Amino acid sequence: MARIRCHYTDCVFLDEGYCSAAAVEIDPDTGCATYSPTDAAAKDAWDEEEELDEWEEEELDEDEEETWDEEEDEF
Structure with a gap:
């Protein structure tokens, strides 16, 4: 074999x-x-996915802040 x-x-x-x-x-x-994947690995993958979602949300918030800062500079 x-x-x-x-x-x-x-x-x-x-x-x-x-x-x-x-x-x-x-x-x-x-x-x-x-x-x-083992059960532990499948759970870890889920945690990573949730963490990525959190990072993406934070990046969106930062982009909005930058937009507001740019608009304030124009005045």
């Missing part, structure tokens, strides 16, 4: 650096279609 070395660190099929899935599907464009 072939052993497939896996570079994902958070896959449920990862076993000492090798894939332990019964069957593996590889897509040349997207990579491993068998990859399935």
